[in-house]
Amino acid sequence: MEGTVFRYGDNIDTDVIIPARYCTEYTADKLAPHALEDLDRTFVQRVKDGDIIVAGKNFGCGSSRENAPIAIKGAGVACVIAESFARIFYRNSINIGLPILECPEAVQGSMEGDRLHIDIKTGEIENLTQSGHWKAVAFPEGIQEIISLGGLAAYVRARLNPVK
Amino acid sequence: MSAMTIAEKILAQHSGKESVSPGDLLFAKVDRILGTDVTASLSIQVFKDMGAEKVFDPSLLVLVNDHFVPAKDIQAAQLSKNMRQFAHEQGVDAYFEVGRSGICHSIVPDQGLVKPGDLLVGADSHTCTYGAVGALATGVGSTDMAAAWALGELWFRVPSTIRVEVTGKLKPFVGAKDVILHVISKLGVDGALYKVLEFHGDTIEAMNIDERITISNMAVEAGAKSGIIPSDEITLTYMKEVGVHDAQLLDADPDAHYDSVLRVDVSDLKPQVAKPYLPSNAVDVDEVVGQQLEQVVIGSCTNGRVSDFEVAWRLLQGKKVHPSTRLLIIPSTREIFQQLMANGWANDFVEAGAVITPSTCGPCIGGHMGVLAEEETGLYTTNRNFVGRNGHPTSKVFLSGPAVAAVSAIRGKITNPEVMF
Incomplete structure (x- = not known):
């Protein structure tokens, strides 16, 4: 995949990703228009399908609200690259199928507006604007299994209804 | 093993x-x-x-x-x-x-x-x-x-x-x-x-x-x-x-x-206040004394239990909430609210000028029942003070324990209880 970088800082919390005032809704079409509203008012107007959020440490800290990765994914974001992720956001993203990559070097080497090429399967990230090529931290084996099945819901579905 | x-x-x-x-x-x-x-x-x-x-x-x-x-x-x-x-x-x-x-x-x-x-x-x-x-x-x-x-x-x-x-x-x-x-x-x-x-x-x-x-x-x-x-x-x-x-x-x-x-070692620890917009921004209360407050909230899953309201009640009884400040008291459960009533604290809080709300997360998440307007500042006993957490994105929340919250509600500004009493 290839997309344009939206660059943010450390500790981007779930309250700015999707404020609680919108969390009486939980579908992508209702949440996406408010994604990152309190952090970057123009984000939703500027973001295009396939674009990439690149941020610092502890992305998604705060609430357990799954509405946060749903809003980001619904807005068109194809991948979030961060130095680190808060643990509930990390779980939620894997569970709903929002690709996330931990790669501090790529974060340091990417600026707002850069074009990145990403291979989600291998974790390889290439900056097409400034030269740079990195490999993200690999997911642990068990998590890779959940991702390859298409998320946690698919995993549970397979366990509840095993193919005979 | x-x-x-x-x-x-x-x-x-x-x-x-x-x-x-x-x-x-x-x-x-x-x-x-x-x-x-x-x-x-x-x-x-x-x-x-x-x-x-x-x-x-x-x-x-x-x-x-x-x-x-x-x-x-x-x-x-x-x-x-x-x-x-x-x-x-x-x-x-x-x-x-x-x-x-x-x-x-x-x-x-x-x-x-x-x-x-x-x-x-x-x-x-x-x-x-x-x-x-x-x-x-x-x-x-x-x-x-x-x-x-x-x-x-x-x-x-x-x-x-x-x-x-x-x-x-x-x-x-x-x-x-x-x-x-x-x-x-x-x-x-x-x-x-x-x-x-x-x-x-x-x-x-x-x-x-x-x-x-x-x-x-x-x-x-x-x-x-x-x-x-x-x-x-x-x-x-x-x-x-x-x-x-x-x-x-x-x-x-x-x-x-x-x-x-x-x-x-907390033997010499002073009352703490976490400044906006991170709960890790704690400083000694003296560093932020005097900050004007539109709203004080005592409650939440962090500090909404009987012991918390006892601390607040000891400081608030017989006093009045500052005219330019609103004080919200949120007992965590029905049983805690009943304890506040049985002890006479509920009446003292209301006499002081506080409002007692139903048990809810409401203002802690900027959901309802006490949301902050543009540029307003609050002091909450809750757990988070991220941008926009408690209301308008330009509002600010400081976090503290119930003692600092109670005396600050009386003065209408962040106050060190050690100095007031």
Whole structure:
């Protein structure tokens, strides 16, 4: 995949990703228009399908609200690259199928507006604007299994209804 | 068998293993699964999408109306309605209706739904609160909750543990909130990411369950999976009070391996205030004294228990809330509210000019019942002060314990209780 970088800082919390005032809704079409509203008012107007959020440490800290990765994914974001992720956001993203990559070097080497090429399967990230090529931290084996099945819901579905 | 921390012991026991090590990925059986009005509806939809019909065991489920209740609008009313119908269809006894409910993190321990050694997940980030009674409890999302409903188990990565040793006798007007704000300021908001905090030391041992709840509740603000306190005689006495008679003492093995050890001497700790916009921004109250306040909130899953209101009442009784400041008092549960009334504190709070609201997360999440306007500033005993958390994105919230909050409501500005009294 290839997309344009939206660059943010450390500790981007779930309250700015999707404020609680919108969390009486939980579908992508209702949440996406408010994604990152309190952090970057123009984000939703500027973001295009396939674009990439690149941020610092502890992305998604705060609430357990799954509405946060749903809003980001619904807005068109194809991948979030961060130095680190808060643990509930990390779980939620894997569970709903929002690709996330931990790669501090790529974060340091990417600026707002850069074009990145990403291979989600291998974790390889290439900056097409400034030269740079990195490999993200690999997911642990068990998590890779959940991702390859298409998320946690698919995993549970397979366990509840095993193919005979 | 290798020596283990409390979290490792609990995960080993719930996954049928002799021992586990940090980094292991495993499926573990859960003892309870907590959902609220704000997270359950999505889980119900995902549960159905999974092809599930009946939950694995209805006695595992706890469903609490607390975030947007009493319903703030039609959408919020629908969220509660969805959860109510699901609880009925699935035969969930531990469903807590408005009026007989409260903030989930007070309901779960006070109703005897968690005990030492339990593994509990909840679709709310402050589920880590139950570490106060020696449980490994952690927040998850709605899809995780749906999976746990369907399977009775969930995947976990075994976390490493940071041992936090807190020693020293606290000074007057300094309490559990000041201790945990100070600890988080040392760790940073990501200092315990993917890890567990295990609290030890004479300061923690001397704390009652209300105070331990304040400590464990905020573990997630350092990024932790949970914040566990060993269970001791204080825990067992509390467990008996809430009807749990088979609770056990639980501590780490003496030679357990820790990621690191943080030692904090709190003998000289001053009352703490965390500045906007991070809970790790704690400073001595003296550094922010004089900050004008439009609103003060005393309550939430962090500081909404009887001990917290006792601290506030001692300072507020016979006094008046400053004319330019609003004071919100939020008892965490019906039983706590009844205690405030029985003690005469409720009347004293109202006489002082406070409003007592129903048990709700309301203002803590900027949801309803006390949202901040543009450029307004608040001092809250809650747990987070991120941008826009409590209302308009330009509003600001400082975090403190109930003593600083009470005297600041009287003065209409951040005040050091040591100086006022």
